[in-house]
Structure formats: structure tokens, C-alpha cells
Amino acid sequence: MYNTELCPCGSGKMYTDCCEPVIEGAVAASVEALMRSRYSAYVLGHWYYLHTSWHPKTRPSKVSPTSTDWLGLTIVHTTENTVEFIAGFRENGNIMALHETSRFAQMDGHWRYLDGTCEVIEAARNALCPCGSGKKTKRCCGQISK
Numbered sequence: 001m002y003n004t005e006l007c008p009c010g011s012g013k014m015y016t017d018c019c020e021p022v023i024e025g026a027v028a029a030s031v032e033a034l035m036r037s038r039y040s041a042y043v044l045g046h047w048y049y050l051h052t053s054w055h056p057k058t059r060p061s062k063v064s065p066t067s068t069d070w071l072g073l074t075i076v077h078t079t080e081n082t083v084e085f086i087a088g089f090r091e092n093g094n095i096m097a098l099h100e101t102s103r104f105a106q107m108d109g110h111w112r113y114l115d116g117t118c119e120v121i122e123a124a125r126n127a128l129c130p131c132g133s134g135k136k137t138k139r140c141c142g143q144i145s146k
Contacts (some may be wrong), residue, residue, distance in 0.1 A: 008043040009036035055112035072131030088130030091127035
């Protein structure tokens with residue numbers, strides 16, 4: 001049962017005290033809290049939550065499961081309605097980094113994901129691992145993908 005462990009968003013809090021309440025319908029206190037809950041939802045496969053936390057103006061018709069293995073989240077910068085982050089992931093044996101600045105808008109008292117600008121790059125072996133460990137990719141998540 002995941003809710004007895006640390007939250008996948010990297011906050012250092014227990015899942016039950018961090019992203020779970022937001023995923024289950026509580027109001028996110030900030031855009032960062034919403035961003036963290038959306039990352040946790042991707043990790044844990046809460047596809048309905050991802051769909052409903054998307055702003056209706058930009059929401060896809062559905063959010064479907066993927067084979068992406070999420071490795072870690074690093075929040076770079078936040079403002080009142082944006083979050084810049086780096087999310088490490090493994091896909092098809094490659095270690096990648098998604099660097100995005102997401103925009104959010106309020107609707108009915110809830111923050112909703114609006115859109116974002118992003119860049120996806122393959123993690124270089126000697127670069128810091130995108131999981132946020134502080135180790136080089138080849139000494140961290142890159143060891144598993146071989």
C-alpha cells in the first residue's frame with residue numbers, strides 16, 4: 001500500500017500528508033502543490049485525476065496510461081501561476097529529462113493545469129541524473145538501464 005510511504009513528488013512528506021488529499025479532491029494550496037500532485041498521479045497511475053486537474057480549455061479528451069517510468073521531480077522555480085520543474089524518466093531504456101514551465105489557472109476555486117513549454121532531452125552519462133539524486137546519470141539511474 002503506497003500511502004504508508006514517502007510521496008513520489010519528492011517533498012519528503014508522507015504520501016497521505018502530501019499529494020493524496022489533493023488527488024482525492026482537496027483544494028491544492030498552491031500551483032506547486034497541484035504540480036506535485038499531478039507528478040504523483042503520473043507515477044501512481046491516477047489517470048482520472050490527471051484529466052480532471054487539467055483546465056477544460058486545454059484538456060485532452062482523455063489521459064491514458066503510458067509505459068513511462070518516472071524517476072524524480074525537481075522544482076526549479078515557482079511564481080503565483082507557474083512552476084518550472086525537471087522530471088526525470090526512463091522510456092524505452094533511455095534516461096530522459098523533461099524540463100517544463102507549466103502555467104496554471106484558477107477555476108471554481110481550484111488550480112488547474114493550463115499548458116506548458118517544455119524540452120525533453122536525453123540525460124548525458126556524465127551529467128547530473130534527472131532523478132534529483134545529485135549523482136551522475138551513469139552512477140545512478142543509468143546503471144539500471146543497461
